[in-house]
Amino acid sequence: MNQDLSILHLVINASFVVQLVMALLLTVSVTSWAAIFRKFFALKRVKSQNEAFEREFWSGTSLNDLFDSASRNAAKTGPMERIFGSGMREFQKLRERRITDVGTLMDGARRAMRASFQREMDEVETNLSFLASVGSVSPYVGLFGTVWGIMHAFVGLAALTQVTLATVAPGIAEALVATAIGLFAAIPAVVAYNRFARDIDRISTQQETFIEEFSNILQRNVGAQTVPAPAGR
Numbered sequence: 001m002n003q004d005l006s007i008l009h010l011v012i013n014a015s016f017v018v019q020l021v022m023a024l025l026l027t028v029s030v031t032s033w034a035a036i037f038r039k040f041f042a043l044k045r046v047k048s049q050n051e052a053f054e055r056e057f058w059s060g061t062s063l064n065d066l067f068d069s070a071s072r073n074a075a076k077t078g079p080m081e082r083i084f085g086s087g088m089r090e091f092q093k094l095r096e097r098r099i100t101d102v103g104t105l106m107d108g109a110r111r112a113m114r115a116s117f118q119r120e121m122d123e124v125e126t127n128l129s130f131l132a133s134v135g136s137v138s139p140y141v142g143l144f145g146t147v148w149g150i151m152h153a154f155v156g157l158a159a160l161t162q163v164t165l166a167t168v169a170p171g172i173a174e175a176l177v178a179t180a181i182g183l184f185a186a187i188p189a190v191v192a193y194n195r196f197a198r199d200i201d202r203i204s205t206q207q208e209t210f211i212e213e214f215s216n217i218l219q220r221n222v223g224a225q226t227v228p229a230p231a232g233r
Contacts, residue, residue, distance in 0.1 A: 014174040015152045021145030021178050025138060029185035032134045035127040036192040043199050046124060049078025050206060057210075063088060063221070079120035080207055084214060086116035091218060102222050109218055113211045120207070124200055128193065135190035142182020149175025 014022070057066060070077050070085040077085070090112035094105050153172060 014177070015149060018145045018149040018152070018175060018178055021141060021148070022181050025142060025145075025178070025181045025185050028134055028138060029181070029188075032131060032185060032189045032192075035130055036188065039127055039131075039192070039196055043124070043196060043203070046079055046203060047199075050080040050203065053078055053081040053084070054206075054210065057084070057214075063217075067092075079124065079203070080210055083113050083116045083120060083207060083211065087113035087211070087214060087218070102219065105222055106215060106219055110211070110215055113214070117207055117211060121200075121204055124203060128196060128200070131189045131193040131196070135186045135193055138182045138186035138189070139179070140182070142179040142185075145178025145182070146175045149178060 067085060067088045070081050070088075074082075074085075087109040091105060091109040094108050099105060150172060153175060
């Protein structure tokens with residue numbers, strides 16, 4: 001009985017529709033785990049890059065030096081550094097056009113940083129909706145496989161004159177495997193989604209705070225005329 005009711009035996013002897021549901025759920029599960037690992041390391045890299053740039057930003061390095069470094073190492077910079085670069089680039093372009101109005105300068109820099117911020121957040125949130133879909137849909141797909149399997153089992157039992165627990169158990173068990181696989185796919189996706197959503201909210205808050213702090217610094221520098229526009233940009 002233990003051998004007959006092993007998971008492998010139940011899967012092999014399930015109906016075609018149930019096997020198709022199981023194969024779909026296993027594929028989704030593997031894909032979601034790959035997305036989870038990619039997102040975990042991507043967010044870890046983003047947090048590390050942002051923290052490194054923030055330390056350098058507040059270490060007293062001049063804005064022009066930070067901007068030159070961000071321009072030279074554009075391929076290796078993190079989201080916060082790219083946001084800084086966008087704001088600084090727009091600010092300097094406006095200064096080159098002899099624009100001296102503080103409001104115009106700050107509005108241009110903020111718009112550039114906000115646009116860059118939105119692009120960075122779109123990139124950070126990649127695959128998050130996929131995990132949410134896996135977590136919400138997989139149990140229902142598994143339930144569909146279970147319902148179909150139970151229907152198939154009862155149709156097979158209709159021809160029997162005597163039905164016992166031994167005859168019912170295999171069909172019910174192989175149908176329930178679909179629900180188990182659906183939960184196996186959904187639970188990690190939900191847990192990962194909640195964890196990543198919390199991390200992304202923190203990254204978003206950190207970057208929005210930086211935008212406001214950097215805007216204040218630019219505004220003070222405009223008033224004091226201490227941020228010269230570099231030649232050739």
